[in-house]
Amino acid sequence: MNQPHITFVGAGNMATSLAGGLIQQGTAANQITLCDINPEALERAAQTLGVLTSQDAQAACAHADVVVIAVKPQVVASVVPALKTAIATRNALVISIVAGTPLSRFADWLGSAAVVRCMPNTPALVGLGATGLWANPQVSTEQRDLAQRILSAVGCAVWLESEAQIDAITALSGSGPAYYFLVMEAMISAGIALGLPAPIARQMTLQTALGAAQMAIQSDVEPDELRRRVTSPGGTTQAALERLEQGELRKLFADALTAACERSRELARS
Numbered sequence: 001m002n003q004p005h006i007t008f009v010g011a012g013n014m015a016t017s018l019a020g021g022l023i024q025q026g027t028a029a030n031q032i033t034l035c036d037i038n039p040e041a042l043e044r045a046a047q048t049l050g051v052l053t054s055q056d057a058q059a060a061c062a063h064a065d066v067v068v069i070a071v072k073p074q075v076v077a078s079v080v081p082a083l084k085t086a087i088a089t090r091n092a093l094v095i096s097i098v099a100g101t102p103l104s105r106f107a108d109w110l111g112s113a114a115v116v117r118c119m120p121n122t123p124a125l126v127g128l129g130a131t132g133l134w135a136n137p138q139v140s141t142e143q144r145d146l147a148q149r150i151l152s153a154v155g156c157a158v159w160l161e162s163e164a165q166i167d168a169i170t171a172l173s174g175s176g177p178a179y180y181f182l183v184m185e186a187m188i189s190a191g192i193a194l195g196l197p198a199p200i201a202r203q204m205t206l207q208t209a210l211g212a213a214q215m216a217i218q219s220d221v222e223p224d225e226l227r228r229r230v231t232s233p234g235g236t237t238q239a240a241l242e243r244l245e246q247g248e249l250r251k252l253f254a255d256a257l258t259a260a261c262e263r264s265r266e267l268a269r270s
C-alpha cells in the first residue's frame, strides 16, 4: 500500500508528534488528517504541519486506511463506538495509543476490526520514544509493517509476545522517563549539596545522562560491563556504587516496576 491515508482521532501532543515524525520521514502532509473537538488544536496542527483537519471524526475515518486513536483514556469509550461503520468502510487498520484500554474493549466497540494496541512514552514528543506493540489476529502482515512504520516515526517500536506484556512495558518504558527524571533531580540536589552552582549541577547531570544513554546504545557490550569498565577498584565510582548497592537500589527498582505493572493491570480492568 503506497501512501495510505492516516487519520488521527485526537490532535493532542502524541498525535501531532506522530504526524510531525511521519512528515519528516516523507509522508505527504495531505495524506494525514487530524480530528479533534477543539478547533484551536486543529488550527495549530494545520499551520505547523500543513495536514488536513476535521471536527467530524466519522467523516474523516470513512476515507482512512489507518485510524490512530489518540484521545485520553477517559473519553475513548465515548469516541470509538461511533466510528465502527466508518472504519469498516475501508477495513481500516486501527492503532490505539490509549493507555490502559485492552483489545477486548475495541472488539466490543468495533467488532472484527484489525487493531494494534501500543504503549508509547513521552520522549516520543522529541522523536526518541520507545513503543511496545501488540496486534489482534485480524491485523495483516502489511498492516503490521504499517503500524511499525508509523510508531517508528517517533523512536523505536518493538512487537511484544503477548498483550499482557503491555502492562510490563507500561511499567518499564511508559512510566520509565519519570524514573530517570527522579534520578536527575536526586543527582542535581546532591551536586548542589557538594558545593556546585545549581546551573552547573543541572547541566552536568543532564549531559551525563545523555552521554551514558548514547554510550549504552552505541556499545556492543551490556550496561553491566560498561559500569565495570568505569569502576576502578578502590576509586570514586566504586565508593558511590557500594552505597547504592547497600541501599538496595536494584530491589527498589524491582519493587517500583512491580507496583507500576500491577497498577496498569488494575486500570485496564476498571
Ligand SMILES: NC(=O)c1ccc[n+]([C@@H]2O[C@H](COP(=O)([O-])OP(=O)(O)OC[C@H]3O[C@@H](n4cnc5c(N)ncnc54)[C@H](OP(=O)(O)O)[C@@H]3O)[C@@H](O)[C@H]2O)c1
Pocket: 009, 010, 011, 012, 013, 014, 015, 035, 036, 037, 038, 041, 057, 069, 070, 071, 072, 073, 075, 078, 079, 097, 098, 099, 119, 120, 121, 122, 123, 174
Ligand atoms: N503523552 C504520552 O507520553 C503518552 C504516552 C503513552 C500513551 N499516551 C496516550 O496517548 C493518548 C493521547 O495522549 P496526549 O498526551 O496526546 O493527550 P492530549 O494532548 O490531551 O490529546 C488528546 C486530544 O484529544 C482531544 N479530544 C477529546 N475528546 C475528543 C473527541 N471526542 N474527539 C476528538 N478529539 C477529542 C482533546 O481535546 P481537549 O484538549 O479539548 O479535551 C485533545 O486535543 C492518551 O490516551 C494517552 O493515554 C500518551
